[in-house]
Amino acid sequence: MAAVERSRSKAAMILKRRDGQILNYIGSGIFALGGMGVLFVLGKQLINNPPLFIQQMLNGLQLGFIYALIALGYTMVYGIVKLINFAHGDVFMIGAFTSFFAISILDLHTWPTRLIPGIAPGLSIVLGTLTVMLLTMVVSAVLAIVIERFAYRPLREKPRIAALITAIAVSFFLEYFGALPFALTNNYITYPRPFEIAVFSAGIIPIGVLVALWALFGLSIGAYFVLRAMGKRGNAKMRLWAQHPLLQLGMLLGGFLAVVLTLTTLRIQTERGVWDLSVSNVALVIMGGSILLQVVLQYIVSQTRLGKAMRAAAYDKQTARLMGINVDTVITATFALGGALGGAGGMLYATAFKQVHHLMGIIPGMKAFVAAVLGGIGSIPGALVGSLIMGQAETLAASFISTPMRDAISFSLLIIVLLFRPQGLFGEPPGEKV
Amino acid sequence: MRSRSVILSVLLLISLLAFSSCGKSSEAVKIAILAPLSGDVATFGQSTRDGAMMAIEEWNAKGGLLGNPIEVVVEDSQCSAEAAVSAANKVIDQDGAKFIIGEVCSSASIPISEIAMAKGVLQISPTSTNPAVTVDAKGNTKSLIFRACFIDPFQGTAAAKFALENLHAKTAAVFLDQGNDYVRGLAEYFIAAFEAGGGQVLVKETYTGDDQDFSAIISKAKDANPDILYLPDYYSTVNVIAAQAREKGMTAVFMGGDGWDSPDLDEAALEGGYFTNHYSPEDPRPEVQDFVKKYQAKYGSVPDALATLAYDAATVLLKGIEQAGTADPVAVAKAIEGGVFPVVSSEISYDTQHNPVKAAAMLQVTGGVVKYVATIEP
Numbered sequence: 001m002a003a004v005e006r007s008r009s010k011a012a013m014i015l016k017r018r019d020g021q022i023l024n025y026i027g028s029g030i031f032a033l034g035g036m037g038v039l040f041v042l043g044k045q046l047i048n049n050p051p052l053f054i055q056q057m058l059n060g061l062q063l064g065f066i067y068a069l070i071a072l073g074y075t076m077v078y079g080i081v082k083l084i085n086f087a088h089g090d091v092f093m094i095g096a097f098t099s100f101f102a103i104s105i106l107d108l109h110t111w112p113t114r115l116i117p118g119i120a121p122g123l124s125i126v127l128g129t130l131t132v133m134l135l136t137m138v139v140s141a142v143l144a145i146v147i148e149r150f151a152y153r154p155l156r157e158k159p160r161i162a163a164l165i166t167a168i169a170v171s172f173f174l175e176y177f178g179a180l181p182f183a184l185t186n187n188y189i190t191y192p193r194p195f196e197i198a199v200f201s202a203g204i205i206p207i208g209v210l211v212a213l214w215a216l217f218g219l220s221i222g223a224y225f226v227l228r229a230m231g232k233r234g235n236a237k238m239r240l241w242a243q244h245p246l247l248q249l250g251m252l253l254g255g256f257l258a259v260v261l262t263l264t265t266l267r268i269q270t271e272r273g274v275w276d277l278s279v280s281n282v283a284l285v286i287m288g289g290s291i292l293l294q295v296v297l298q299y300i301v302s303q304t305r306l307g308k309a310m311r312a313a314a315y316d317k318q319t320a321r322l323m324g325i326n327v328d329t330v331i332t333a334t335f336a337l338g339g340a341l342g343g344a345g346g347m348l349y350a351t352a353f354k355q356v357h358h359l360m361g362i363i364p365g366m367k368a369f370v371a372a373v374l375g376g377i378g379s380i381p382g383a384l385v386g387s388l389i390m391g392q393a394e395t396l397a398a399s400f401i402s403t404p405m406r407d408a409i410s411f412s413l414l415i416i417v418l419l420f421r422p423q424g425l426f427g428e429p430p431g432e433k434v
Numbered sequence: 435m436r437s438r439s440v441i442l443s444v445l446l447l448i449s450l451l452a453f454s455s456c457g458k459s460s461e462a463v464k465i466a467i468l469a470p471l472s473g474d475v476a477t478f479g480q481s482t483r484d485g486a487m488m489a490i491e492e493w494n495a496k497g498g499l500l501g502n503p504i505e506v507v508v509e510d511s512q513c514s515a516e517a518a519v520s521a522a523n524k525v526i527d528q529d530g531a532k533f534i535i536g537e538v539c540s541s542a543s544i545p546i547s548e549i550a551m552a553k554g555v556l557q558i559s560p561t562s563t564n565p566a567v568t569v570d571a572k573g574n575t576k577s578l579i580f581r582a583c584f585i586d587p588f589q590g591t592a593a594a595k596f597a598l599e600n601l602h603a604k605t606a607a608v609f610l611d612q613g614n615d616y617v618r619g620l621a622e623y624f625i626a627a628f629e630a631g632g633g634q635v636l637v638k639e640t641y642t643g644d645d646q647d648f649s650a651i652i653s654k655a656k657d658a659n660p661d662i663l664y665l666p667d668y669y670s671t672v673n674v675i676a677a678q679a680r681e682k683g684m685t686a687v688f689m690g691g692d693g694w695d696s697p698d699l700d701e702a703a704l705e706g707g708y709f710t711n712h713y714s715p716e717d718p719r720p721e722v723q724d725f726v727k728k729y730q731a732k733y734g735s736v737p738d739a740l741a742t743l744a745y746d747a748a749t750v751l752l753k754g755i756e757q758a759g760t761a762d763p764v765a766v767a768k769a770i771e772g773g774v775f776p777v778v779s780s781e782i783s784y785d786t787q788h789n790p791v792k793a794a795a796m797l798q799v800t801g802g803v804v805k806y807v808a809t810i811e812p
Contacts, residue, residue, distance in 0.1 A: 052657045059649035179472075186472050188670035190700050197681055280681050353646045354677045355670070363644050398650035403640050404612055
C-alpha cells in the first residue's frame with residue numbers, strides 16, 4: 001500500500017516538474033545572466049586596479065577564517081543531533097566577553113612578564129595571549145555543555161521543533177541577560193587587545209620567513225603526494241601517514257600564510273603609482289589560529305576514539321548506543337568542542353574589530369550558519385570552504401558592487417548554491433537510511 | 435444582585451480615586467524627560483537627564499513654577515523610533531505631561547514630534563539636529579516643537595568650512611550610515627559645502643548600522659588617498675571605523691560631528707581628529723565656567739555638550755512657561771518664539787523654523803584629550 005502511494009506521489013512530482021520546466025529554464029537563465037554580470041563587474045575591477053582587488057580579497061580572508069571557527073560549531077552539532085544550535089552565536093559573544101574580562105580585569109595577558117622577570121617581551125605576549133585564549137575556550141566550552149545539559153538534553157527524544165524553539169529561547173536569554181547592567185551591560189565597549197597591532201607591508205617581512213613558509217608548504221604537499229602514491233600501491237601505513245594532521249597543518253598554514261605574505265611583499269606597479277598591500281598581525285593571528293584549531297578538530301574527529309564515536313553517533317545514534325558508545329558523553333563532547341571553537345572565534349573577532357557588545361554574536365552567528373549550510377552542513381571541510389566563500393562574497397560585494405547590498409548579495413549566493421546543490425558544496429546527498 | 439452592587443461600588447471608588455489624582459496633577463507643571471538611558475548611546479541619555487534635572491531642581495529650589503513645584507517623569511526612549519513612540523504615548527496619556535524635553539537622537543525625536551503635535555504637547559529637543567524635527571514633510575513649521583541645538587546643515591557646513599579654510603584640505607572621503615537620519619543629514623550638508631567651497635569629495639561610501647568590518651570601504655578610500663575622512667556617526671561606530679582605518683594605513687585627518695562627544699570615545703584611534711560641537715567646557719565665558727562649576731559640584735564630572743544642551747533646553751522651556759504665565763502649551767510656544775534666551779551654550783533666539791541661531795565650537799582630540807580649537811559663528 002505504502003509502495004503504491006509512494007510511486008503515485010513520485011509520478012505527481014515528475015508531472016509537476018515537467019509543468020515547471022520552462023519556468024526552471026527561465027530561472028536558470030536569470031541566474032546565469034546575473035552571475036555573468038557579477039563576474040564581469042569583478043573582472044573589470046580586477047583589471048582596473050589589481051592591488052585594490054587583492055587587498056579586498058585579503059580583507060575577506062580574515063573575515064572568512066573567523067566565520068569558519070563559528071561555522072564548525074554549527075556543523076558539528078547539526079551533524080550529530082540534527083539541531084540548529086541558534087545559541088551558538090551567543091556562545092561566541094560570551095567568548096569575546098570572557099577574553100575582555102580576562103584582559104581588562106584579570107590582566108591575564110601579562111602574567112608571564114609579572115611572574116618571570118627576565119622573559120623576552122615577544123614570548124611573554126605569545127604566552128599571555130594563548131593563556132587568555134585557553135581560558136576563553138574553557139569558559140565557552142563549559143557554557144555550551146551547560147546549555148546542552150539543561151536546554152537540549154531533556155528534549156532530545158521530543159519532536160525536533162521543540163529543541164529548535166528552545167535554542168532560539170536560549171539565544172535570546174543570553175543576549176538580553178547580558179544586557180542587564182550588572183552582567184555585560186548594553187554599552188559598546190572598546191576591547192583592549194592582548195597584543196599591539198602591527199601592520200606588515202612591503203619590505204618589513206624578512207625574505208627568510210617567506211622562504212620558510214613556502215618550504216613548509218612545498219614539503220608538506222610533496223610529502224602528502226608521495227605518501228598517497230605509496231599508499232595506493234598497498235602500503236596501508238603510508239596511507240594513514242598521508243592523512244596525518246601535521247601534514248594538513250603544514251599545507252594549510254604554509255599555503256595561506258605564504259601566499260598572503262608574498263602578495264604583501266610584492267610592490268605592485270600600476271599607472272597610479274606603486275601600491276602597497278598591507279596585512280596586520282591580527283589578520284595573520286586569525287588565519288593561523290583558525291587553521292590550527294581546525295586541524296586539531298579534524299585530528300580529533302578523524303583519528304581519536306572520541307572522534308570515531310562521534311562519527312558513529314552521527315551516522316546512527318541507536319546503533320551506536322547498541323555498540324556500547326555512550327552517546328550522551330559524545331554529544332556533550334561535541335558541544336564542548338563547538339563551544340570552544342566559537343569562543344576562540346569571539347576572541348579573535350573582538351581582537352580584530354576592537355569592540356564588544358551583547359548583541360555582537362547575532363550577525364556573525366547568522367553568517368557563519370549560512371556558511372556552514374553553503375559548505376554542506378555536517379561537513380568539517382565544507383564549513384571552512386563555505387566560510388571562505390562567504391567572506392570573499394561579502395567583501396567583494398561591499399567593495400565593488402554595492403556596500404548597502406553586501407549582505408543581500410552574499411545571502412543570494414546561498415540561494416543560488418542551494419538551488420543547484422541542496423545539500424551544500426561538500427554535503428552528502430540525503431540518502432535513505434535502511 | 436448583591437455582587438453587582440459590590441462591583442458598582444468598587445467602580446465608583448476607582449473613578450473617584452482617578453478623578454482626584456487628575457485634579458492634583460493639573461495644578462503643577464508636569465514635564466517629561468525622554469532620553470536613551472540604555473543602548474548604544476546610553477551615556478548621551480544619562481547626561482541629558484542629569485542636565486535637565488539640574489535645571490528643574492534649581493527652579494524648584496527657588497520656589498517652583500507658577501506657584502507650584504515642577505513635577506518630572508523620566509522615560510527611556512532608547513534612541514529608537516519604536517521605543518520613543520511608546521514612551522511618548524505613556525508620558526502624555528498616562529502621566530499627563532504637557533511638556534517634553536527630548537529626545538537625543540533625531541530618529542527618535544521626529545516620531546515624538548508627530549505625537550506631540552497631534553496631542554497638543556510642547557516638545558523641546560536638546561540635541562536632535564535633523565531639520566525634520568521641527569519642520570514637517572510639506573515644509574511647514576511644527577508650531578509646538580523646538581530645539582536647543584543648531585541643525586545638521588550648520589554642523590556639516592561648519593566642518594566643511596573649517597576643513598577648507600583652516601586645514602587647507604582639497605579632497606575628502608565620506609562614510610555614512612544610510613539608515614540614520616542624523617548621519618545622513620551631516621554627510622549631505624558637508625558634501626554640499628565642501629564641493630561648493632572648491633573641494634572634491636573622492637569617495638562616498640555607505641554602510642549599515644550592524645556592520646563591524648569596514649575593511650572593504652576603507653581599502654577603497656585609502657586607494658583614493660583623501661585629505662579628510664568625514665565620519666559623522668556616533669562614537670560607537672566611529673571608534674571601530676577609525677581604528678580599522680589607521681591600521682590599514684590611512685593617513686587622512688578624521689572629522690566628525692557631535693556624535694563623537696562621549697567619554698567612551700576611543701581617543702587613541704581618533705588622535706588628531708576634529709569634530710564640531712555645541713559647546714566646550716574650556717570656553718572662557720563666565721556663563722560656561724559658572725555652569726561647569728555647579729555641575730561638577732552636583733555630579734562630580736565635567737558636563738558634556740548633551741548635559742549643557744539639556745540644561746539649556748530646560749531653561750528655555752521653564753522661562754517660556756514663566757513668561758507665558760500659564761501651563762498652556764500654545765501660549766508657551768508663542769512666548770518661546772518671541773523671546774531671546776541667554777543660556778549656557780550661546781545666546782538663543784528662534785528663526786521661523788524654530789531652529790536656534792547660535793555658534794558652534796570646533797574641538798580636536800590631541801594627546802588623548804579633547805581640546806577647544808575655535809568658535810565658528812553662524
